[in-house]
Amino acid sequence: MDIQVIKVHGSNNDFYLIDEMNENLPITEEERSALSLAVCRRTKEEGADGILFVQASSTCDAKMRIFNSDGTEASMCGNGLRCVGRYVSEKLGKDQLVIETMKADLAVRKEAEIFPDIPTYRVEISPVLKSTKALPMNTDMGEIIHERLPFLDDELIFTALSVPNPHLISIVGKEVLATDKQERIAKYVNGENEWFPDGVNVSFINVMGDQSIFVRTYERGVGFTNACGTAMSASSLVTKWEENLEDEVLLDVYNPGGMVKCHVHDLPEKTWIDLIGNATYEYKQTLTVDLEAKKIHFGERESFENETKAYDAFVSHVKKIIEAI
Numbered sequence: 412m413d414i415q416v417i418k419v420h421g422s423n424n425d426f427y428l429i430d431e432m433n434e435n436l437p438i439t440e441e442e443r444s445a446l447s448l449a450v451c452r453r454t455k456e457e458g459a460d461g462i463l464f465v466q467a468s469s470t471c472d473a474k475m476r477i478f479n480s481d482g483t484e485a486s487m488c489g490n491g492l493r494c495v496g497r498y499v500s501e502k503l504g505k506d507q508l509v510i511e512t513m514k515a516d517l518a519v520r521k522e523a524e525i526f527p528d529i530p531t532y533r534v535e536i537s538p539v540l541k542s543t544k545a546l547p548m549n550t551d552m553g554e555i556i557h558e559r560l561p562f563l564d565d566e567l568i569f570t571a572l573s574v575p576n577p578h579l580i581s582i583v584g585k586e587v588l589a590t591d592k593q594e595r596i597a598k599y600v601n602g603e604n605e606w607f608p609d610g611v612n613v614s615f616i617n618v619m620g621d622q623s624i625f626v627r628t629y630e631r632g633v634g635f636t637n638a639c640g641t642a643m644s645a646s647s648l649v650t651k652w653e654e655n656l657e658d659e660v661l662l663d664v665y666n667p668g669g670m671v672k673c674h675v676h677d678l679p680e681k682t683w684i685d686l687i688g689n690a691t692y693e694y695k696q697t698l699t700v701d702l703e704a705k706k707i708h709f710g711e712r713e714s715f716e717n718e719t720k721a722y723d724a725f726v727s728h729v730k731k732i733i734e735a736i
Contacts, residue, residue, distance in 0.1 A: 421490030422638030423668030479632035489640020597629030637668025647673035
């Protein structure tokens with residue numbers, strides 16, 4: 412079976428995008444999982460954080476399904492949604508869209524470039540759920556907002572949210588970022604444990620300035636990632652609460668893969684976050700797949716060289732800002 416893919420990334424959170432809008436691949440649900448395991452496995456030249464399946468929707472402009480590199484299906488992916496949004500926007504010739512995801516229909520629109528020659532899209536991140544049942548988490552606490560969790564760490568303060576992916580977040584200093592605390596905690600809550608039966612994404616935030624933060628995320632099903640869109644969105648909301656920022660604050664959110672902007676809308680009637688950032692194409696490629704034999708042949712690439720160069724320039728710019736603080 413030959414599959415046409417586009418290698419894409421949002422903040423260097425990278426994916427293989429597969430268009431199924433006209434016809435779904437002739438594979439079972441189990442084979443989707445097997446495909447993501449086989450195709451996303453990292454080598455020197457190939458691999459990704461996941462696969463984005465772009466499908467037809469009966470209610471929206473398109474539907475997104477995201478499978479992680481470990482074969483599990485995620486309920487949402489903010490960085491992936493920007494890439495899907497760009498693909499559907501250009502395919503349909505529309506600058507504003509609604510994309511169906513597992514738990515919500517989300518607004519997407521084309522935005523002004525975040526940096527010269529960087530295709531940029533704004534995507535809605537919602538719903539925001541504070542209940543520990545939504546994570547899920549085995550606890551008598553109904554919410555975890557600015558709480559110590561001694562079973563994880565004696566000093567750190569945590570907030571737990573679903574947006575709708577589950578997130579456990581702590582604001583820390585640079586000295587904590589330099590330790591192995593985040594990895595230790597993340598591996599525990601994503602292994603066999605009594606608290607988080609489905610695992611949870613773990614993010615550490617370092618506040619860089621009045622309206623800028625750095626976020627590093629250990630993503631369940633992936634591990635440490637260059638960026639996680641829902642994690643950066645949830646982290647922006649937590650920062651808004653912890654730093655007593657205005658209800659409609661716009662934050663610059665730096666990450667190991669680049670930078671995005673998060674527009675927090677923390678209003679009485681509804682809370683959501685708009686995630687604004689790149690949707691970059693790296694190359695087109697044909698994959699020849701034999702799932703029964705567990706064989707994948709990666710064909711020749713058709714590169715989007717100008718987009719890659721533009722994003723490299725953006726990353727260099729971002730690194731200078733981070734180093735100057």
